Amino acid sequence: MLEVHTWEPNANSGKPLFCLHEKGVPFIYHYVDMGAHEHHGPDFLAINPDGTIPAIVHNGFTMTESTPAMEYIDEAFLGPPLRPQDAFRRWQMRVLMRFMDNVVAPSLAMIASNRLAAPRFSGEDPGELRRKLDRIPLPERRVTWEQLMFHSTPQEEIAESERRVSDAIRRFDSILANQKWLAGDSFSLADICVFATFYGLPHSREEDVNDEASPHLMRWLRACHVRPGLQAALRMGKGFVTERAAEVRRRIGVPETVAA
């Protein structure tokens, strides 16, 4: 039995959902409401003491690192292969995923959470916020949440994140100018890893991600959005992620390939 404890089909939280839909593997989706801080509550901490999303449990084996877990899914289940055959292409896939996980996705998360999540904490009782912080197991996550709750993310850090995201958009666009997918001729985990965070950029970062500024990235985004597996995963959300993805598909002219 395969169970996925996660939030929305978005970023790290969404990686197993996208991957399992592409692979065609059935699973049980346990929704963890990050907005209500359920990932720092006792039920989720019993599954993952680090309090990070997602947690994937396969026959009693628990995985909490989303990128290695995607490789596990590709190895452990039948279905279309999601890694290239060639060792050099696999290296390319892994380096891209590392760049995404360590540099690009955290930068986008910093930008998005300061824009979307931080305002929700305005006016909340500081004592209550401190109690919420105390429940977060990992010290680096506590620092991040503290900056969000108390609006103390340094402006120069946000500016640096903006620089990194714009740089990554240019870099991916130039890779995709020469090849169909991020790790060569075939769709791979690298595409899932980037799409999980980039699916909404034609909407949220229209100034960088449009047909003039980044045509190859746009071609790739359309090719991802039209895939029934990725579309089905995006439909699993309970709120704004699913709506935003549908809005992006309308804007960039991608048809619905999964029955509503």
Place this chain on the structure above:
Amino acid sequence: MMRLHYAPGSAHSAAVRIVLAEKGVEPELRKLDLVHLEQHSPEYLAVNCHGTVPLLEDNGRKLFESFAILEYLDETYPDPPLIGDDPQKSYIARKWGKYVETHIAPHLAIVRWAALGGRVAAHAQAGLDRLLPERAALWRRALQGFGSDQLEASARAMLTAGDRLAADLAATGWLAGDRMTLGDIAVYPHAAQFGALGLPLPKKVDAWLARMAERPSVQAIREDLFPVAVMGPEPGRWG
């Protein structure tokens, strides 16, 4: 035609050399001197703009990012297999490959810089201006000195790493399954520096270090396992 750019004192380089020795592969070696920051020289930056080691050249292709190199070597030279075909063990080995990059190496570099009194000699200062912005910023932070909060956080990260290693070693004495994998090899050269820097490790981890040190592949590079005051990967900026 395979060529490895590496440096004594670079734990990431050591991991690649251990895998090469386990596979019996002998590339041409290009040695760099980290003490004199040769990795920031214009000649080396022309080879690798990141100014980091190791870098593997294979048939004209340049491969960086050491854990990805380890996997590339394992797939290119499958005998003996070092990640295996068991998905659970592969997951654990890859989890450690990632943990080295995100939690061990960045904080070890900070602790090491403070412990060894890191500095950049006058003749090597110009090298910092040649680096990519994020690498240059990291080195400039080191030159300013890390504050006590950062040093405490990094020292705590090392204690946590020791505890997590001990937990995964408990069942078999290896990190992933009942034999050495890329997970052990990726972590080992970093953990081998802990003693010289006064960082404590649980007994189980010490026993594992001793077991690793006995292997001929590790014996062959043991003189490269010393700490040098150089920056590692960037510590996480957001969670």
